[in-house]
Amino acid sequence: MTRIAFIGGGNMARSLIGGLLKTGIPASSISVAEPRAEARQELGRDFGVACYGENRLAAAEANVLILAVKPQIMPAVHAELLDTLHRQRPLLISIAAGVRIDQLERWFGHTLPIVRCMPNTPALIGAGATGLCANRRVSPEQRAQAQHIMDAVGLTRWLDDEAQMDTVTAIAGSSPAYFFALVEALEDAAFAQGMSRDVARDLAAQACLGAGRMLTESGEDPGVLRQRVTSPRGTTQAALESFAADHFHAIVARAVAAATRRGGELAAALDDTP
Numbered sequence: 001m002t003r004i005a006f007i008g009g010g011n012m013a014r015s016l017i018g019g020l021l022k023t024g025i026p027a028s029s030i031s032v033a034e035p036r037a038e039a040r041q042e043l044g045r046d047f048g049v050a051c052y053g054e055n056r057l058a059a060a061e062a063n064v065l066i067l068a069v070k071p072q073i074m075p076a077v078h079a080e081l082l083d084t085l086h087r088q089r090p091l092l093i094s095i096a097a098g099v100r101i102d103q104l105e106r107w108f109g110h111t112l113p114i115v116r117c118m119p120n121t122p123a124l125i126g127a128g129a130t131g132l133c134a135n136r137r138v139s140p141e142q143r144a145q146a147q148h149i150m151d152a153v154g155l156t157r158w159l160d161d162e163a164q165m166d167t168v169t170a171i172a173g174s175s176p177a178y179f180f181a182l183v184e185a186l187e188d189a190a191f192a193q194g195m196s197r198d199v200a201r202d203l204a205a206q207a208c209l210g211a212g213r214m215l216t217e218s219g220e221d222p223g224v225l226r227q228r229v230t231s232p233r234g235t236t237q238a239a240l241e242s243f244a245a246d247h248f249h250a251i252v253a254r255a256v257a258a259a260t261r262r263g264g265e266l267a268a269a270l271d272d273t274p
């Protein structure tokens with residue numbers, strides 16, 4: 001039986017736990033280590049999972065350990081877990097942005113099976129998107145186990161080349177925030193034209209949902225879907241030409257490059273950490 005311990009019970013852990021429970025995984029098979037008492041209370045209340053203030057206690061029975069702390073915290077958590085790691089040899093799944101497999105091996109042990117993955121918060125509603133890659137120690141069964149956990153909360157894609165994981169972070173891990181920012185901008189624009197914020201938000205959010213569903217359910221190219229909205233010399237063309245004049249593609253490319261670069265910087269800052 002899979003027993004999962006989350007190390008860190010913050011935003012992303014909550015999204016994954018909520019998504020996993022919705023798929024029928026029992027709360028009794030999940031434990032969480034979280035230093036903040038208030039967050040522990042909320043996790044227990046919202047999800048019925050066992051919560052501990054110490055990593056060692058949460059990990060005691062686990063055969064899968066999901067490392068869900070900030071990248072900067074990662075080197076600190078390993079010391080507390082060394083005994084458990086050597087006794088149980090769990091599958092380690094890191095969701096930390098930037099942190100590389102070679103760094104995880106250095107901190108947690110070179111012989112452990114490690115999967116580095118990058119999920120996103122829509123996992124909470126089963127609509128997550130996760131990129132994964134594995135070290136050589138991961139058995140086919142453990143690979144399937146990691147995929148099973150992430151499949152439970154959305155779409156999964158394996159990457160052969162770990163170097164692409166920072167791009168995964170930029171276009172999937174972080175990108176829900178880009179879509180939220182677009183809805184915020186649409187709401188602001190409509191408000192500036194006199195519309196109430198509530199109505200503007202509802203309409204923009206539903207358009208976002210509808211576009212997302214068409215993209216994922218129709219199997220059609222985004223460019224084709226875009227053209228179908230765009231009547232010649234109509235309103236959409238006017239808006240898209242305005243985007244193009246403001247170099248929309250270049251703006252997005254620069255943002256994706258910035259997020260990708262930041263992933264590398266987060267890891268580089270940890271290179272000298274023992």
Ligand SMILES: NC(=O)C1=CN([C@@H]2O[C@H](COP(=O)(O)OP(=O)(O)OC[C@H]3O[C@@H](n4cnc5c(N)ncnc54)[C@H](O)[C@@H]3O)[C@@H](O)[C@H]2O)C=CC1
Pocket residue numbers: 007008009010011012013033034035036039055068069070071073076077095096097118119120121173174
């Ligand atoms: N928020 C997101 O959309 C995504 C986040 N991630 C990654 O997930 C990881 C966690 O991010 P968030 O959940 O957003 O951050 P968060 O700050 O909400 O959660 C981290 C949690 O770790 C706890 N913590 C701090 N020190 C600890 C320790 N020594 N032992 C155990 N727990 C400790 C904190 O109290 C906090 O609740 C990061 O590495 C991030 O890169 C990955 C994909 C998406």
Ligand SMILES: O=C(O)[C@@H]1CCC=N1
Pocket residue numbers: 097169173174
């Ligand atoms: O912003 C971050 O660093 C994390 C990783 C992807 C989403 N949130």
